[in-house]
Amino acid sequence: MLTTRDFSSFAASVHGLMAESGAMTADTSRGLLPSGARIFVAGHRGLVGSAIARLLAAEGYEVITRTRDELDLRDAARTGAFLRDARPDAVVLAAARVGGIMANQRFPVPFLEDNLRIQLSVMSGAHAAGVNRLLFLGSSCIYPKHAPQPITEEALLTGPLEPTNEPYALAKIAGISQVRSYRRQFGRSWISAMPTNLYGPGDSFDPENSHVLPALIRRFHEAKRGGREEAVLWGSGTPRREFLHSDDLARACLLLLRGYDDGLPLNVGCGSDVTIAELAATVAGAVGYTGRIGWDTSRPDGTPRKLLDVTRLRKLGFAPRVPLGLGVRETYQWWLEHGCP
Ligand SMILES: NC(=O)C1=CN([C@@H]2O[C@H](COP(=O)(O)OP(=O)(O)OC[C@H]3O[C@@H](n4cnc5c(N)ncnc54)[C@H](OP(=O)(O)O)[C@@H]3O)[C@@H](O)[C@H]2O)C=CC1
Numbered sequence: 213m214l215t216t217r218d219f220s221s222f223a224a225s226v227h228g229l230m231a232e233s234g235a236m237t238a239d240t241s242r243g244l245l246p247s248g249a250r251i252f253v254a255g256h257r258g259l260v261g262s263a264i265a266r267l268l269a270a271e272g273y274e275v276i277t278r279t280r281d282e283l284d285l286r287d288a289a290r291t292g293a294f295l296r297d298a299r300p301d302a303v304v305l306a307a308a309r310v311g312g313i314m315a316n317q318r319f320p321v322p323f324l325e326d327n328l329r330i331q332l333s334v335m336s337g338a339h340a341a342g343v344n345r346l347l348f349l350g351s352s353c354i355y356p357k358h359a360p361q362p363i364t365e366e367a368l369l370t371g372p373l374e375p376t377n378e379p380y381a382l383a384k385i386a387g388i389s390q391v392r393s394y395r396r397q398f399g400r401s402w403i404s405a406m407p408t409n410l411y412g413p414g415d416s417f418d419p420e421n422s423h424v425l426p427a428l429i430r431r432f433h434e435a436k437r438g439g440r441e442e443a444v445l446w447g448s449g450t451p452r453r454e455f456l457h458s459d460d461l462a463r464a465c466l467l468l469l470r471g472y473d474d475g476l477p478l479n480v481g482c483g484s485d486v487t488i489a490e491l492a493a494t495v496a497g498a499v500g501y502t503g504r505i506g507w508d509t510s511r512p513d514g515t516p517r518k519l520l521d522v523t524r525l526r527k528l529g530f531a532p533r534v535p536l537g538l539g540v541r542e543t544y545q546w547w548l549e550h551g552c553p
C-alpha cells in the first residue's frame with residue numbers, strides 16, 4: 213500500500229505532466245475524428261463499450277470489434293498484431309476487469325493485473341500501429357477517499373485511496389499516466405475520461421459481484437417474486453453516489469473524441485448524487501417492491517461520497533438526458549427481457 217508520503221511525490225511528478233499539457237481545447241470541426249472513421253471499441257459487449265459502439269455506429273462510424281474469445285487483450289503480442297493488421301483510425305479502451313465493491317475486495321489481483329495488462333497491450337499496440345486518437349476510460353474511484361466534494365480533476369493523487377478498490381484505482385491511475393506519457397513523448401492525441409458510477413442495458417446483475425444499482429433491481433425483483441417481507445441491502449445506506457446512464461456516457465465520450473485534446477483526464481458525471489437509501493427507494497418503486505428494506509452493516513460502505521465536479525465537461529457542451537428514475541425503469545425492463553433468470 214502507498215503511504216501518504218509516497219503519494220505526494222508521485223502526485224508531484226504526475227501533476228508535472230498535467231502542467232505541460234496546455235490549454236483545454238474544444239475543437240468543433242471534428243478534425244480529431246473524421247466522418248466515417250474506423251474505430252476499434254475494445255470491450256464492445258460490456259455496459260460501456262456496447263453503448264459507445266451503438267452510438268458510433270448510429271453516427272456513421274465504422275466500428276471494429278473483437279470478442280474476448282477472439283482476442284484476449286491481456287495478450288500483448290496478439291493485440292499488437294491485431295492492431296497492426298486492422299489499423300483503426302481511433303481506439304476506445306472500454307475493456308477492463310470491472311465489478312462492484314465486493315468483487316473489488318475479493319479479487320484484488322485480477323483487478324490490478326488484468327487492467328494493467330489490457331492497458332499495456334492496447335496502448336503500446338495502438339502506438340505501434342500509428343493510432344493517433346485513443347480514449348481511455350478510467351473511473352471516479354481514482355480520486356482520494358476523502359477528496360473535497362464535488363471532486364475536481366485536480367484532486368488526482370492528493371491523498372490515500374479507498375481501500376476496497378485501491379488495486380483497481382492504481383491500475384487506472386497508471387493508465388492515465390500512460391496516456392499522458394504517449395502525448396508528451398510521441399505527440400499522440402490520446403485522452404482519458406473519468407466516469408462516475410454507471411448503469412444501463414447490458415450491465416451485470418450478478419448478486420455478489422455487480423454494482424449497486426443492478427444488484428438492487430435484482431434483490432427487489434426476487435423479493436417481490438418470492439413474496440418476502442424484507443430485502444436486505446449492504447452497508448448503512450448513507451454513502452452517496454452519482455449515477456449516469458451508459459447512453460449519456462456514450463454521448464460524452466463522442467463529444468470528447470470529436471473535440472477534446474488534452475492530457476487532463478476529464479470527469480464525466482451528471483452533477484448530482486443520492487444516498488444509497490434514496491437509490492433503494494427509487495429502485496423499489498421501479499420494480500414494484502413494497503416490503504421493508506434492511507441493512508447488513510457487516511458489508512462495506514466504501515467511499516462516503518464521490519460526486520464529480522463536471523464544470524469542464526459542461527463547458528464543452530455536455531448535458532445528460534436520462535433522469536435516474538426513467539433510467540432505472542428502462543434498465544429493469546431490459547433485464548426482464550434479456551437477463552432475468
Ligand atoms: N460500470 C461502471 O459503473 C463504471 C465503469 N467504468 C469504466 O468503463 C469501462 C467499461 O466498464 P463496463 O462496461 O462497466 O464493464 P463490463 O464488465 O460491462 O465490460 C467490460 C468489457 O471488457 C471486456 N474484457 C474484459 N477483460 C478482457 C480481456 N482480457 N480481453 C478482452 N476483453 C476483455 C469484457 O469482455 P466479455 O464481454 O467477453 O467479458 C467486456 O466486454 C472500464 O474501463 C471501467 O473502468 C468507469 C466508471 C464506472
Ligand SMILES: C[C@H]1O[C@H](OP(=O)(O)OP(=O)(O)OC[C@H]2O[C@@H](n3cnc4c(=O)[nH]c(N)nc43)[C@H](O)[C@@H]2O)[C@@H](O)[C@@H](O)C1=O
Pocket residue numbers: 311312313314316351352353377380381408409410421422423424425427428431445446447448451453488511512513514515
Ligand atoms: C464504479 C465503482 O464501483 C465500486 O465502488 P462503489 O461505488 O462503492 O460500488 P458499488 O456499486 O458496489 O456500491 C455502492 C454502495 O452501494 C452499497 N450497496 C448496498 N447494497 C448493495 C448491493 O447489493 N450490491 C452492491 N454492489 N453494493 C451495495 C455498497 O455497500 C456501497 O456503499 C468499485 O468497483 C469502484 O472501483 C468503482 O469504480
